[in-house]
């Protein structure tokens with residue numbers, strides 16, 4: 001309403017001043033008459049004196065009438081101004097509802113009749129707003145009706161978004177507020193959508209309100225804002241609503257804790273925009289148990305009667321008679337309530353921004369010693385909703401679920417940003433493992449989120465298990481350290497040793513995919529997750545699992561896994577999912593309108609612990625700029641980023657020669673560097689050929705990009721290896737691309753000889769090892785390499801030297817130089833053409849093979865059936881001799897597709 005902004009003077013003062021002016025004018029007239037009487041005594045007046053007196057009196061009256069009328073007109077204008085916005089309650093109409101965003105600085109409540117001689121008029125009685133102290137009243141009908149009137153006035157005079165009401169009525173089960181019950185279904189102004197009635201409920205509600213007050217005092221205020229009003233003035237875009245806390249029949253059903261909470265709220269509430277209104281019987285706090293509260297009520301509240309008494313200034317008037325007139329309850333309230341409901345409904349749109357949660361002062365100042373928490377949204381009545389893990393009184397792991405499009409990714413962004421705003425990298429480490437297709441978490445890779453240890457997008461289940469294993473190792477490391485220092489948990493470790501120990505948060509989006517592919521992987525994942533969920537708490541390791549649905553995965557021992565997760569966050573989903581996420585019989589999530597609504601439940605899904613909240617939108621630009629800010633801050637503070645980046649959608653690019661050389665340095669034998677290990681380390685996969693018994697390598701799979709990448713890696717590795725003398729490259733499939741040829745010649749120079757598909761296969765120029773260096777024969781397309789197929793008869797004289805096929809077989813059997821590296825594109829064809837050769841290779845690499853072909857590849861090696869090789873950007877290396885199996889991601893040449901055939 002902002003009336004004071006227009007006048008520069010608060011309304012209450014203005015009306016008081018104008019009324020006092022009327023009194024002053026009357027008093028001035030009286031004084032003037034008195035003076036005249038003294039000057040011109042009335043007895044035995046001469047005629048001319050009488051005339052003089054008469055004319056003087058008329059002049060005084062004239063001045064009086066002029067001034068009086070002027071002031072009256074002014075007063076009238078102000079009264080009309082007030083009444084235009086806050087008429088008497090019986091005159092309230094829709095147009096009087098405050099549809100703006102400004103708060104009034106006074107509430108009209110009843111009126112005063114002023115009379116003076118023959119004149120009388122009314123001025124509204126104004127109560128300064130906000131109230132400086134709580135209000136107490138009795139339970140009698142008159143005072144209860146004042147309560148209704150006061151609430152109605154607040155609902156109509158404050159903007160819809162600016163008022164919240166929390167009420168407790170233990171004796172009448174909510175019916176004490178009967179006129180307002182039709183509003184309960186809305187989220188405003190009764191944000192809880194009900195009136196609390198039970199002892200344990202009010203204890204919880206009072207605790208919550210006190211927590212909010214504490215939050216305001218500790219986090220939101222400070223600096224330039226000292227209280228609710230000054231904060232709202234500084235932050236008009238996200239002003240904190242005014243809250244009325246009605247507690248009827250005090251101390252009925254109030255536990256000891258409730259009494260204590262209430263006392264604190266009386267003390268600190270009004271400065272934080274919380275108005276406690278208590279009703280109680282005379283003497284109901286006489287018992288010694290209530291001594292403290294009684295004192296607080298006397299000191300910190302004012303009786304409603306006192307509040308409604310006219311200003312003492314009026315009592316000193318001698319001309320103006322002032323009488324109070326109370327409000328009357330409107331007859332047609334239902335109509336008005338309908339309008340009010342409409343207004344509250346339409347104001348439900350969520351207006352908070354994610355940035356509202358962050359303040360510069362709060363950046364990286366929090367300690368995670370006793371747990372981590374961050375604001376992830378607001379309840380409909382504007383209270384911050386904190387996501388908390390790891391505290392003594394909180395849960396330790398979280399589950400987030402909601403159907404596709406319900407805003408899971410958005411909530412994860414909000415959560416990650418809010419946490420990473422609060423905790424520096426030495427307080428919090430985040431592992432992000434995303435199984436979703438798309439680039440949702442990719443934003444955290446560049447620039448890397450300072451707290452991120454891992455940013456993995458489009459992850460692979462195999463890879464996921466290695467991440468879990470890595471975190472398990474971290475847990476073990478912590479366990480040993482705790483044992484050494486004889487401490488029980490993270491907080492104690494930090495307290496006793498003074499050493500830093502960041503909390504670890506592992507976030508797995510679409511975690512059900514970890515269990516989707518392969519039984520071995522699923523079992524490994526489940527085992528690790530179980531271990532982290534069971535033991536993570538003490539070691540400051542927390543897990544957040546997100547999923548679209550729990551259906552399907554429930555069939556595994558997932559139910560047990562999930563039962564260990566106490567904090568549940570649900571977005572819109574089916575009733576079935578709601579019951580699975582939150583807890584049986586808890587279907588509340590099915591009613592959610594997500595985005596932006598969500599439910600936070602940190603009591604294992606118990607229905608009474610549902611906290612409905614609204615999630616802010618993490619705008620992409622904002623996310624990016626916040627990340628830049630965090631990154632800059634981390635550089636200033638000297639936190640070196642060590643985030644591992646994994647993108648399952650792309651193969652790693654072939655490193656430059658220098659990196660290859662570095663990888664090969666120190667190898668005492670010919671070696672290949674073929675890609676990155678598919679594990680948390682992401683280290684290069686180095687494959688060395690034993691000097692004594694080098695073994696031969698078969699590479700099989702159907703994917704031109706991987707094939708090309710592997711061949712380039714092979715050639716580059718061999719040409720950089722000081723233990724390789726000569727290389728023969730036979731392009732039997734006639735598939736070689738110019739890039740490959742150029743790379744071969746460029747890196748190996750004269751050490752390489754290139755052969756086309758017409759080659760006769762005579763590789764006798766490749767000697768056995770002489771000077772400790774090996775020769776290598778690369779057969780690219782073994783299935784097409786006719787000279788090496790046993791089916792090809794060896795024409796010529798029987799005494800002719802051995803055919804290339806025989807020589808190759810002998811070489812493979814002997815396991816001696818030249819080292820043979822054969823590439824097979826079409827496994828079936830190769831199996832038909834040179835079945836006898838294939839088992840001779842001790843070293844094998846497979847990629848993009850059907851389950852059967854993969855089985856045939858590892859046949860006889862004692863390896864479990866290879867699953868998951870038919871898709872994904874990965875390959876497996878198998879060493880039969882050493883019984884070794886490594887999954888890896890082959891390097892690829894990003895230009896492969898553009899190359900023309902060789």
Ligand SMILES: Nc1ncnc2c1ncn2[C@@H]1O[C@H](COP(=O)(O)OP(=O)(O)OP(=O)(O)O)[C@@H](O)[C@H]1O
Pocket residue numbers: 402403404405406407408409410411548595596615616617618
């Ligand atoms: N709190 C919010 N306020 C406004 N818009 C939102 C909010 N949360 C999400 N959205 C919007 O809703 C859409 C879906 O959100 P999001 O991608 O986070 O959902 P999701 O549950 O992760 O979906 P999916 O599982 O299909 O990827 C997006 O366009 C997003 O911008």
